[in-house]
Amino acid sequence: xxPTANAGTMPSPTHLVRPLRIGMIGAGTVGGGVYxxxxxxxxxxxxxxxxxxxxxxxxITKICVRxxxxxxxxxxxxxxxxxxxDISSVINDPEIDLVVEVAGGVTFAKDAVYASIRGxxxxxxxNKALIAENMDELIALLGEANANNRGGVRxxxxxxxxxxxxxxxxxxxxxxxxxxxxxxxxxxxxxNYMLGKMETGAEYDDVLREAQDLGFAxxxxxxxxxxxxxxxxxxxxxxxxxxxxxxxxxxxxxxxTNVSVVDFAYAKSMGCTIKLVGTAVRKSRFGEYDGALSxxxxxxxxPDDHLLASATGCGNxxxxxxxxxxxxxxxxPGAGRYPTANSIVxxxxxxxxGTCHAVPFPLSRSSxxxxxxxxxxxxxxxxxxxxxxxxxxxxxxLAESQGVSIHxxxxxxxxxxxxxxxxxxxESCKLSQVxxxxxxxxxxxxALSTPVFxxxxxxx
Amino acid sequence: xxPTANAGTMPSPTHLVRPLRIGMIGAGTVGGGVYxxxxxxxxxxxxxxxxxxxxxxxxITKICVRxxxxxxxxxxxxxxxxxxxDISSVINDPEIDLVVEVAGGVTFAKDAVYASIRGxxxxxxxNKALIAENMDELIALLGEANANNRGGVRxxxxxxxxxxxxxxxxxxxxxxxxxxxxxxxxxxxxxNYMLGKMETGAEYDDVLREAQDLGFAxxxxxxxxxxxxxxxxxxxxxxxxxxxxxxxxxxxxxxxTNVSVVDFAYAKSMGCTIKLVGTAVRKSRFGEYDGALSxxxxxxxxPDDHLLASATGCGNxxxxxxxxxxxxxxxxPGAGRYPTANSIVxxxxxxxxGTCHAVPFPLSRSSxxxxxxxxxxxxxxxxxxxxxxxxxxxxxxLAESQGVSIHxxxxxxxxxxxxxxxxxxxESCKLSQVxxxxxxxxxxxxALSTPVFxxxxxxx
Numbered sequence: 001x002x003p004t005a006n007a008g009t010m011p012s013p014t015h016l017v018r019p020l021r022i023g024m025i026g027a028g029t030v031g032g033g034v035y036x037x038x039x040x041x042x043x044x045x046x047x048x049x050x051x052x053x054x055x056x057x058x059x060i061t062k063i064c065v066r067x068x069x070x071x072x073x074x075x076x077x078x079x080x081x082x083x084x085x086d087i088s089s090v091i092n093d094p095e096i097d098l099v100v101e102v103a104g105g106v107t108f109a110k111d112a113v114y115a116s117i118r119g120x121x122x123x124x125x126x127n128k129a130l131i132a133e134n135m136d137e138l139i140a141l142l143g144e145a146n147a148n149n150r151g152g153v154r155x156x157x158x159x160x161x162x163x164x165x166x167x168x169x170x171x172x173x174x175x176x177x178x179x180x181x182x183x184x185x186x187x188x189x190x191x192n193y194m195l196g197k198m199e200t201g202a203e204y205d206d207v208l209r210e211a212q213d214l215g216f217a218x219x220x221x222x223x224x225x226x227x228x229x230x231x232x233x234x235x236x237x238x239x240x241x242x243x244x245x246x247x248x249x250x251x252x253x254x255x256x257t258n259v260s261v262v263d264f265a266y267a268k269s270m271g272c273t274i275k276l277v278g279t280a281v282r283k284s285r286f287g288e289y290d291g292a293l294s295x296x297x298x299x300x301x302x303p304d305d306h307l308l309a310s311a312t313g314c315g316n317x318x319x320x321x322x323x324x325x326x327x328x329x330x331x332x333p334g335a336g337r338y339p340t341a342n343s344i345v346x347x348x349x350x351x352x353x354g355t356c357h358a359v360p361f362p363l364s365r366s367s368x369x370x371x372x373x374x375x376x377x378x379x380x381x382x383x384x385x386x387x388x389x390x391x392x393x394x395x396x397x398l399a400e401s402q403g404v405s406i407h408x409x410x411x412x413x414x415x416x417x418x419x420x421x422x423x424x425x426x427e428s429c430k431l432s433q434v435x436x437x438x439x440x441x442x443x444x445x446x447a448l449s450t451p452v453f454x455x456x457x458x459x460x
Numbered sequence: 461x462x463p464t465a466n467a468g469t470m471p472s473p474t475h476l477v478r479p480l481r482i483g484m485i486g487a488g489t490v491g492g493g494v495y496x497x498x499x500x501x502x503x504x505x506x507x508x509x510x511x512x513x514x515x516x517x518x519x520i521t522k523i524c525v526r527x528x529x530x531x532x533x534x535x536x537x538x539x540x541x542x543x544x545x546d547i548s549s550v551i552n553d554p555e556i557d558l559v560v561e562v563a564g565g566v567t568f569a570k571d572a573v574y575a576s577i578r579g580x581x582x583x584x585x586x587n588k589a590l591i592a593e594n595m596d597e598l599i600a601l602l603g604e605a606n607a608n609n610r611g612g613v614r615x616x617x618x619x620x621x622x623x624x625x626x627x628x629x630x631x632x633x634x635x636x637x638x639x640x641x642x643x644x645x646x647x648x649x650x651x652n653y654m655l656g657k658m659e660t661g662a663e664y665d666d667v668l669r670e671a672q673d674l675g676f677a678x679x680x681x682x683x684x685x686x687x688x689x690x691x692x693x694x695x696x697x698x699x700x701x702x703x704x705x706x707x708x709x710x711x712x713x714x715x716x717t718n719v720s721v722v723d724f725a726y727a728k729s730m731g732c733t734i735k736l737v738g739t740a741v742r743k744s745r746f747g748e749y750d751g752a753l754s755x756x757x758x759x760x761x762x763p764d765d766h767l768l769a770s771a772t773g774c775g776n777x778x779x780x781x782x783x784x785x786x787x788x789x790x791x792x793p794g795a796g797r798y799p800t801a802n803s804i805v806x807x808x809x810x811x812x813x814g815t816c817h818a819v820p821f822p823l824s825r826s827s828x829x830x831x832x833x834x835x836x837x838x839x840x841x842x843x844x845x846x847x848x849x850x851x852x853x854x855x856x857x858l859a860e861s862q863g864v865s866i867h868x869x870x871x872x873x874x875x876x877x878x879x880x881x882x883x884x885x886x887e888s889c890k891l892s893q894v895x896x897x898x899x900x901x902x903x904x905x906x907a908l909s910t911p912v913f914x915x916x917x918x919x920x
Contacts, residue, residue: 041637041639042636042637164785164788166630169630170626170630173626173806173815176805176806177497177498177501177802305770310765310789312765322802324493325624326792328790328792329792332789342782345638348637353818354814354815355815355816355817357815
């Protein structure tokens, strides 16, 4: 092992002359990682372990669990850390400066987080659902707590989106003089793993079973494959990038359950792959991003040389398009014990050394005038049909009736006249237009099902 | 234009109750971008322009230039900003809180930066050469200045490496609980552009001329093509990641002048591309990165699916391999007016809102025991020769004599027996071994020149 970790060596703010005392709620996979890093690598409160004497070292003094007798996959040092089962002994402990919440859920965890903030404690959490559903409330709560506590209450949530990728911190800290036009995130490792396998020819059902066997996917995989996990995350990123708390259940959300191996074949013929992407984008006209904000989740056709295409396996990536930078991207592990724990520990150390942002979402509502989730895009439409006369004419007529302009028609040679498919790509149109078109096509006699559609990321 | 920028809305630290007053040294391309962003988008000191009343707005009150009459490509508002030619009127102005240095060079700029710090002013600079050559001195100077000024002196240098990519801030802030094993950076847009063109078949000389015509490359391109620019940048990243100030001129540095179109053909046959990479890596044995630190600059064979391969055109990318995260990457624009200005403004706003790190390099020397730039790697060796008998045997004997184990031999069918080439890849060996081997091969009668060698990034 290398001799020291990258412990921050910042002078401590005056309110933290002693070690930073942490109460941790939850002791699962991520909690174990946090405990190991804080207590072993960062010294766990020992003053001799740090590189300069001015560093406040973090120490986890209490861990609150449901069942104290349950075996854990990490060693808790009883001389330094007390295991408790009563949450009030953490949130009411005046010695605890900061609460790390890694229990998950939106009921018990929410109460604990709110009570901690109200009590003047800083909070670091990985709980995306809790944040996505309560952004404005959390901001108000933190504002009050800071007014009552002379500004010392911080809220870190780097681990809530894209596990180990510091995208939240980047959005808080690296765009102060910029204007963001678009945020696109591959924020779910499970579905990215599945889509990667499907790209090499594996069928959806087989890949899902494999992901479940590997422990990547839950027995009920709907949070991942239906896109709900990404939806919560893109809501958080949209708030950071545009200052708007878009209600989670208003966000159009399409998962990967309709994506098929044949879609990858068509995508490949267009120089693309398929990724599940959460998008928050301002509507643009003539290259100016000056319209309403659209937030949505959908599988997307991504050009092979796009920065987002480089997220392989369980990896995550976020691409941000802004006025000053053009396209920038952040890629790395999206989940897992140590990546997620690393983001939590980074937040803890930012609280310790005084560089944690006082306001968790730097933008106020004013950066966007309007939300319109009926987003604009070029679309890919795959139509499964029973071969017959007049199909292309009918599709053309239906597209015209919905005001959808067809950009290209791709059709592999038909080998089975009873179950063929063709792909139509459109010029930019609205989600509602392409949806209506697909429903109309699906009602035609030749259609075997309602067509599958996906937005397409344009070439650079 | 969107109504507001992502202005930070943090409560101001107590020493910044009024606007943050900035003196800027230099008014070239980047300086103009900084001025426009600060004065137009962030309000330039106007209290009504920000989203909350607690935000200290930055204002550039003075710009120091060599020639005040020289036309500039941005408009300076004389009501808010004074153009001066005497540096002392900036560094000795007690009203100025922060100095932005965008003049470049290591003589005048160094004096101005040092005097500003000594005078208790924070400094933000894009000057990689100044930093790379004076890291330990700068740290000492800042320590003294903070001791004398109650901790208020900050030093921001995000723009010095990889223009618009926030890699310095990420290394300062996102690895506090982690241990970094390797940093690899594509940090020079000019050479990345040139290599990208060569990948599609263009010859080096033509590409260099094109880059010069486009203004990407200087009339004397040596800082770019010989790797000196990358060398200064990897020295800075190595200090951040490992705590060691490696003397710049001790870093082995090979540029792209020997890379030829034929190398791209061989690379492609191995599923790779070629990038100019600055590397700082701990020596590893059996997968444990526990040895000496090696820092070097060289063109490298990069697997097509590696995160670094996604930096195309003038783009930059940095990949960081760490204990907690595995591989993470940051990609974006490496240069240019607004990307570089954005990094400077981000630093300025971090000083304004109190989140700029007090210590510019968080690690002390202790994280690495030893520096050994005779690095280990698998190597690619291209041998140009006149065909004859016994060549493969001779190469094999010479490799054995240097303790270099050959991994593979690739040879395209020989079309010109007087000027053929073959590629040998090695198992992991030392730079000194492969250098000695290439010199020995170059002395053989069949050799047309000393072979070209490059380290190879292994597959994931």
